[in-house]
Amino acid sequence: MDDWQLLKSYASDDSQDAFTEIVTRHVNLVYSAALRQVREPELARDVTQLVFANLARQAKSLKPKGTLAGWLYRDASFTSRDVLRRERRRFAREQEAVAMQDCETDMAHDWPRIQPRLDAALSQLGQTDRDAVLLRFFEQRSLKDIGSVLGMAEDTAGKRVSRALEKLRALLARDGITTTSDALSGALTAYAVHAAPAGIAAGILATSLAAGSAAAATGTTTFIELLTMTTKLKATIAAIAVAASIGTPLFMQHAEIKSLRTRNQALVAQTSQFGALQAENERLSNRVAQTVGANNSMSDEQRAELNRLRAEVARLRATTNEARQLRQELSRLRSPQRPGPGAAQPDNFPRESWAFAGYATPESTMQSLAWAALQGDVNTFLNSMSPDRQSRQRQDWQKMGRNETQVRDRLTREFGGTKAIRIDGRQFISENEVIFSTFIERNNGSGEKANVRLQRIDNQWKIADTHDPNEPVEPGVTVEVVK
Numbered sequence: 065m066d067d068w069q070l071l072k073s074y075a076s077d078d079s080q081d082a083f084t085e086i087v088t089r090h091v092n093l094v095y096s097a098a099l100r101q102v103r104e105p106e107l108a109r110d111v112t113q114l115v116f117a118n119l120a121r122q123a124k125s126l127k128p129k130g131t132l133a134g135w136l137y138r139d140a141s142f143t144s145r146d147v148l149r150r151e152r153r154r155f156a157r158e159q160e161a162v163a164m165q166d167c168e169t170d171m172a173h174d175w176p177r178i179q180p181r182l183d184a185a186l187s188q189l190g191q192t193d194r195d196a197v198l199l200r201f202f203e204q205r206s207l208k209d210i211g212s213v214l215g216m217a218e219d220t221a222g223k224r225v226s227r228a229l230e231k232l233r234a235l236l237a238r239d240g241i242t243t244t245s246d247a248l249s250g251a252l253t254a255y256a257v258h259a260a261p262a263g264i265a266a267g268i269l270a271t272s273l274a275a276g277s278a279a280a281a282t283g284t285t286t287f288i289e290l291l292t293m294t295t296k297l298k299a300t301i302a303a304i305a306v307a308a309s310i311g312t313p314l315f316m317q318h319a320e321i322k323s324l325r326t327r328n329q330a331l332v333a334q335t336s337q338f339g340a341l342q343a344e345n346e347r348l349s350n351r352v353a354q355t356v357g358a359n360n361s362m363s364d365e366q367r368a369e370l371n372r373l374r375a376e377v378a379r380l381r382a383t384t385n386e387a388r389q390l391r392q393e394l395s396r397l398r399s400p401q402r403p404g405p406g407a408a409q410p411d412n413f414p415r416e417s418w419a420f421a422g423y424a425t426p427e428s429t430m431q432s433l434a435w436a437a438l439q440g441d442v443n444t445f446l447n448s449m450s451p452d453r454q455s456r457q458r459q460d461w462q463k464m465g466r467n468e469t470q471v472r473d474r475l476t477r478e479f480g481g482t483k484a485i486r487i488d489g490r491q492f493i494s495e496n497e498v499i500f501s502t503f504i505e506r507n508n509g510s511g512e513k514a515n516v517r518l519q520r521i522d523n524q525w526k527i528a529d530t531h532d533p534n535e536p537v538e539p540g541v542t543v544e545v546v547k
Contacts, residue, residue: 210225430485
């Protein structure tokens with residue numbers, strides 16, 4: 065049989081032998097073409113796997129035209145270019161991260177020298193220049209917003225900011241603090257503004273409203289009266305605390321529960337922005353990378369914008385890390401306590417709660433995979449796995465002679481008979497790898513256990529392997545839950 069007949073046999077009859085013969089005939093051709101273009105054996109291996117996976121997916125739609133060897137060669141070339149682009153993007157991100165760390169180090173070195181004299185220098189600027197600096201670096205306003213506030217065009221506002229920054233640098237230089245406009249811009253953006261302590265806004269609001277009410281009643285409020293009202297307010301709070309101490313045990317228990325609920329709500333609100341922060345981080349990194357390419361021809365204004373973007377990316381990265389920690393804390397708070405000392409109740413995901421939850425956490429990846437299987441969404445099901453795991457899963461389906469329709473039906477039937485997926489324990493191998501001890505509960509009351517290994521790949525958690533819970537967790541020893 066020629067190549068096209070073999071492919072037709074595979075497409076119509078799911079003939080595993082036919083596809084194996086195609087691979088045997090052309091694997092050397094595809095691997096060699098990939099190796100010449102990507103220059104690395106591991107990348108060439110990946111390209112070869114992707115090419116034959118593409119052939120398997122398109123087997124039914126391909127028309128006998130020319131030779132199959134020609135089609136495989138063209139697809140190997142296209143796939144090699146895609147892989148090389150991906151590797152270049154990864155390398156660029158790594159280089160940018162190194163450059164960003166150097167920039168952050170320079171800014172951290174300059175700031176301790178600038179901070180003591182900053183406010184004195186700012187006070188010597190003219191009002192418009194000082195407003196421009198405050199709006200740009202302290203309130204993080206865009207040039208368009210600054211122009212609107214100061215009553216000038218956006219381009220004029222940018223020039224005003226650059227001139228004001230240079231004046232500020234010159235004033236600092238008079239005090240023996242030498243720096244560049246770029247370094248000063250980055251230091252101001254990264255360190256000039258600090259978050260106010262938690263709860264201060266509520267105290268200010270209470271005092272201000274009290275002063276406003278008194279002024280409305282008497283027509284005026286002196287500073288001494290304001291201090292008196294504040295003192296009375298503190299005395300009232302102290303009296304309430306003394307009275308509450310009578311019922312300390314019950315009050316403490318209630319307060320602890322209330323505090324946990326409050327923290328839970330706050331964490332939910334903050335971690336809801338996690339995906340947006342990651343997207344914004346990526347967007348700013350791309351903008352910085354594009355700007356760096358034209359660094360040699362940048363104006364002073366563009367350099368200032370570059371430093372502002374670098375500092376913003378650094379701050380977003382710090383915020384992203386904080387959000388990730390808050391997410392972990394939220395997961396801990398959401399886990400109720402099981403009866404018994406120190407025993408944690410396992411996470412439970414009943415079938416009714418399954419939904420596509422993304423891949424930001426190991427738990428959300430488990431839920432996304434279960435939802436995709438229940439919906440018969442084969443692509444999303446596979447996207448919940450690591451690339452190696454995807455490849456092995458496809459190979460297993462091919463060995464069993466299952467086409468996409470049969471796979472979809474099998475997934476829907478298998479997970480449709482599942483009542484819930486429960487996480488009984490977690491073994492953290494590293495910050496990028498965790499093993500879940502899971503229990504899959506069936507509708508008929510039966511169940512099975514599996515150890516599921518998840519890995520973080522490009523900030524997304526993917527299912528790598530599943531293991532027999534009765535066997536030691538060793539790489540390469542896998543037990544498939546769904547086939």
